[in-house]
Amino acid sequence: MIIKEEGITSPKGFMAAGDHIGIKKFKKDLAIIYSEKPALCSAVFTTNAVKAAPLKLAIKVLSENNYIQAIAINSGNANACTGEQGYIDAVDCAKTLATSLNLNENQVLVSSTGVIGKLLDRDIILNGIKNVSKELSDSDESAQNCAEAIMTTDTFKKQITVEIDIKGKPVKISGIAKGSGMIHPNMATMLGFLTTDINITKEMLDKAFKSNIADSFNMITVDGETSTNDTCLILANGMAENILIDKEDENFNKFREAVEYVTKNLAKQIVTDGEGATKFLEVNIKGARLKEDARTLCKAILNSQLVKTAFFGKDANWGRILSAMGASGVKFNPDKVKISFKNEIGSIDLYENGMPYKFDEEFALQILEMREIKIDIILQEGTEEITGWGCDLSYEYVRINAEYRT
Amino acid sequence: MIIKEEGITSPKGFMAAGDHIGIKKFKKDLAIIYSEKPALCSAVFTTNAVKAAPLKLAIKVLSENNYIQAIAINSGNANACTGEQGYIDAVDCAKTLATSLNLNENQVLVSSTGVIGKLLDRDIILNGIKNVSKELSDSDESAQNCAEAIMTTDTFKKQITVEIDIKGKPVKISGIAKGSGMIHPNMATMLGFLTTDINITKEMLDKAFKSNIADSFNMITVDGETSTNDTCLILANGMAENILIDKEDENFNKFREAVEYVTKNLAKQIVTDGEGATKFLEVNIKGARLKEDARTLCKAILNSQLVKTAFFGKDANWGRILSAMGASGVKFNPDKVKISFKNEIGSIDLYENGMPYKFDEEFALQILEMREIKIDIILQEGTEEITGWGCDLSYEYVRINAEYRT
Numbered sequence: 001m002i003i004k005e006e007g008i009t010s011p012k013g014f015m016a017a018g019d020h021i022g023i024k025k026f027k028k029d030l031a032i033i034y035s036e037k038p039a040l041c042s043a044v045f046t047t048n049a050v051k052a053a054p055l056k057l058a059i060k061v062l063s064e065n066n067y068i069q070a071i072a073i074n075s076g077n078a079n080a081c082t083g084e085q086g087y088i089d090a091v092d093c094a095k096t097l098a099t100s101l102n103l104n105e106n107q108v109l110v111s112s113t114g115v116i117g118k119l120l121d122r123d124i125i126l127n128g129i130k131n132v133s134k135e136l137s138d139s140d141e142s143a144q145n146c147a148e149a150i151m152t153t154d155t156f157k158k159q160i161t162v163e164i165d166i167k168g169k170p171v172k173i174s175g176i177a178k179g180s181g182m183i184h185p186n187m188a189t190m191l192g193f194l195t196t197d198i199n200i201t202k203e204m205l206d207k208a209f210k211s212n213i214a215d216s217f218n219m220i221t222v223d224g225e226t227s228t229n230d231t232c233l234i235l236a237n238g239m240a241e242n243i244l245i246d247k248e249d250e251n252f253n254k255f256r257e258a259v260e261y262v263t264k265n266l267a268k269q270i271v272t273d274g275e276g277a278t279k280f281l282e283v284n285i286k287g288a289r290l291k292e293d294a295r296t297l298c299k300a301i302l303n304s305q306l307v308k309t310a311f312f313g314k315d316a317n318w319g320r321i322l323s324a325m326g327a328s329g330v331k332f333n334p335d336k337v338k339i340s341f342k343n344e345i346g347s348i349d350l351y352e353n354g355m356p357y358k359f360d361e362e363f364a365l366q367i368l369e370m371r372e373i374k375i376d377i378i379l380q381e382g383t384e385e386i387t388g389w390g391c392d393l394s395y396e397y398v399r400i401n402a403e404y405r406t
Numbered sequence: 407m408i409i410k411e412e413g414i415t416s417p418k419g420f421m422a423a424g425d426h427i428g429i430k431k432f433k434k435d436l437a438i439i440y441s442e443k444p445a446l447c448s449a450v451f452t453t454n455a456v457k458a459a460p461l462k463l464a465i466k467v468l469s470e471n472n473y474i475q476a477i478a479i480n481s482g483n484a485n486a487c488t489g490e491q492g493y494i495d496a497v498d499c500a501k502t503l504a505t506s507l508n509l510n511e512n513q514v515l516v517s518s519t520g521v522i523g524k525l526l527d528r529d530i531i532l533n534g535i536k537n538v539s540k541e542l543s544d545s546d547e548s549a550q551n552c553a554e555a556i557m558t559t560d561t562f563k564k565q566i567t568v569e570i571d572i573k574g575k576p577v578k579i580s581g582i583a584k585g586s587g588m589i590h591p592n593m594a595t596m597l598g599f600l601t602t603d604i605n606i607t608k609e610m611l612d613k614a615f616k617s618n619i620a621d622s623f624n625m626i627t628v629d630g631e632t633s634t635n636d637t638c639l640i641l642a643n644g645m646a647e648n649i650l651i652d653k654e655d656e657n658f659n660k661f662r663e664a665v666e667y668v669t670k671n672l673a674k675q676i677v678t679d680g681e682g683a684t685k686f687l688e689v690n691i692k693g694a695r696l697k698e699d700a701r702t703l704c705k706a707i708l709n710s711q712l713v714k715t716a717f718f719g720k721d722a723n724w725g726r727i728l729s730a731m732g733a734s735g736v737k738f739n740p741d742k743v744k745i746s747f748k749n750e751i752g753s754i755d756l757y758e759n760g761m762p763y764k765f766d767e768e769f770a771l772q773i774l775e776m777r778e779i780k781i782d783i784i785l786q787e788g789t790e791e792i793t794g795w796g797c798d799l800s801y802e803y804v805r806i807n808a809e810y811r812t
Contacts, residue, residue, distance in 0.1 A: 047733075048729060048732040048733045049731070049732040049733075049734075049736070049737065049738065049740065050728050050729055050731070050732030050740045051732075078725075080725065080729070081725050081728050081729075081740065081757065081760070081761075081762065082760075082761065082762070083741070083759065083760035083761035084760065084761075085761070115725065116723075116725025116726065116728070116729060117723075117724060117725035117728075117757065117762040118762065119762075227729060227733075228725075228728075228729050228732060305711070305799075305803075305807070306807055309803070309804050309807035309808045310807065310808070312804065312808045313807070313808025315808070317522075318523060319484075319486065319487050319521065319522025319523035319634075320522065322456050322487050322522070322523075322634075323454060323456055323486070323487075323522060323633060323634050325455075325456070326454040326455040326456030326457075326634060327453075327454045327455075327633075328455075330455070331455065332455065334455065334456045334487065335489070351487065351523065353489065354487070354488075354489035354490070355487075355488070355489035355490075355491070356487065356488070356523040356524065356525075393711075393804060394804060395801045395804050395805070397711075397715075397804075398715050398718065398799060398800060398801050398803075398804060399801070401711070401712055401715035401716065401719070402715045402716070402718045402719025402721070
């Protein structure tokens with residue numbers, strides 16, 4: 001697997017565009033992804049009971065047709081909690097996109113992110129889609145514009161491309177994502193779009209893609225919030241012309257691993273750019289009785305306001321970690337838990353056998369001064385394990401979210 | 407029911423003390439509550455799987471004996487996650503308290519709050535208990551010292567006394583509490599101690615006390631954290647000499663209502679003093695299908711970081727409220743939800759029939775400028791309702807908790 005410094009137009013047959021159309025004051029706010037040929041689409045959407053209009057439409061479209069050729073994504077307005085008019089707006093956006101690109105309505109999707117509860121300005125969005133459709137190209141500049149246009153409070157573009165070899169044919173998988181706030185497991189409140197030129201069946205594409213979501217995007221959290229707009233999807237247009245992947249063989253595994261790399265990489269980029277984050281936290285739970293226990297404990301730690309503020313304060317407060325675990329509802333014996341921190345500075349054991357270690361506070365501080373910190377938890381209850389990623393809770397998070405709408 | 411400006415020694419036969427013994431640098435850190443006569447005790451403890459040593463001991467003592475005469479409460483150290491030595495320390499604290507007051511070991515309880523994972527300094531705590539035992543008195547000054555000594559990051563003492571009349575006999579119920587951080591439903595991470603001179607059976611005391619916890623202390627939240635040390639208990643020594651309450655008659659109802667007033671009042675004081683809080687939020691859920699749905703939705707709103715930061719930012723961001731409800735797991739139809747805010751300034755409708763109202767932002771801001779804001783949610787799914795209380799998330803919360811241990 002080769003990691004490439006390329007954008008979402010890197011796989012064969014994909015074009016992109018991104019520009020400022022006026023939803024936001026100054027920044028780019030409309031992105032389009034386009035495939036020359038109809039591409040198989042596998043998608044997952046938010047578990048939030050309140051689903052934004054474009055998600056309702058996308059779910060409907062994908063229930064009728066697996067092949068998608070274009071997606072328009074606007075930032076600055078989520079088109080969520082906008083009632084019937086919001087749905088009509090989403091439909092009209094899709095119609096405009098289809099017309100602009102000579103496609104059928106059931107070959108396109110729309111996606112939105114931004115403020116909840118505000119109707120889209122129809123003039124701006126419909127004209128915007130028309131105009132940006134004309135800017136589609138396979139240049140890297142277009143890919144960069146596209147990655148930029150889906151950002152909200154993100155401070156950097158999140159993208160990654162990998163290349164694998166399937167029986168002599170190069171196959172590429174690219175992805176872009178936006179995250180920043182409202183990031184929480186199930187399904188890690190975010191937008192993620194992957195493009196690939198692999199030749200694969202729908203069943204195998206679903207298998208490779210959806211199985212990876214649980215351990216990547218669903219294992220990150222910024223603030224424990226699951227949004228109304230979470231969407232993650234992959235388009236596979238087959239233009240790499242590799243031998244068709246239609247079963248779980250070694251070719252499938254190669255592809256699945258590449259997708260895993262892309263989704264985990266994007267997930268970690270999202271957490272690194274968590275709103276106001278000063279720390280990147282990796283929690284490794286080992287020795288859990290059930291996989292589900294491991295997941296719950298991992299998320300409980302990463303979502304604890306007290307744990308997060310402690311890391312912001314560079315405080316080796318393992319007691320808050322144990323307390324968050326205890327409050328999670330998972331049954332475990334606290335006396336068998338082992339807690340340690342580690343990173344490039346070294347590692348430090350904090351708690352074992354029901355007792356705190358008398359650790360070197362000076363050394364602990366050195367570890368906690370670093371941006372990346374790994375928190376290792378061993379439960380001694382079983383053999384299940386999981387890894388999750390999160391960030392600290394800083395003044396900056398409060399500022400960003402106190403000021404976001406106004 | 408008469409509300410009194412008196413402390414925990416107000417009911418007949420209760421004494422108290424509070425002083426600085428050296429666990430904290432300067433502030434009072436040891437409180438003792440004492441009843442002249444053995445008092446029936448009803449108690450609830452944290453649901454956190456990680457229980458502090460004094461809770462383990464209290465649960466054991468109360469399983470063997472319903473009558474308690476003294477409780478020593480230290481702040482500054484939670485004696486949680488302290489292994490076998492922590493339990494031995496709690497037992498020795500209880501022994502010292504019993505000896506100092508000529509009681510049996512099974513007539514006393516100990517309670518702790520503060521930093522997790524640090525052993526108590528035995529010299530300081532055991533000598534402290536001995537010395538403060540000598541300071542017990544029924545003066546109001548002692549009551550105030552006692553209320554002060556259980557505080558951690560609290561900025562004011564939380565206490566309340568009410569008086570009721572049971573067939574011509576005055577009966578008093580007093581309470582003190584500490585809260586501030588790690589406050590979350592189930593069981594609203596906190597310490598709460600109530601004293602009453604009522605003459606009542608154990609069964610009726612349990613009924614009056616425990617039934618109130620679910621709708622008072624368990625309906626507040628500061629940061630969604632359930633601590634290792636949550637304890638709430640009531641001591642009833644019978645010294646009011648009222649006719650024995652042994653069934654659910656009008657006398658019982660009078661008492662139950664008085665206890666409800668005390669627990670809700672203390673609960674609201676805790677939230678008002680939530681770490682860094684600038685807003686006091688009351689969420690009223692109406693028209694839920696199940697009581698449990700109403701509870702879950704209420705807590706989901708009050709625990710949402712995005713909702714809390716929006717209130718800190720005086721932003722009428724009802725979309726985050728609806729999103730938090732949607733992410734809670736409760737099934738409801740978002741198109742039937744109505745959301746409005748109100749307080750002494752007036753009321754404003756924000757969302758109904760799946761659509762946002764075009765509300766007056768200027769007027770909304772006037773409402774949000776106030777410290778107290780009521781959030782009314784109508785679901786139109788059924789007839790169940792609940793009220794909960796919480797606060798906003800401010801810079802100050804982050805500062806307090808980033809700096810707490812060090």
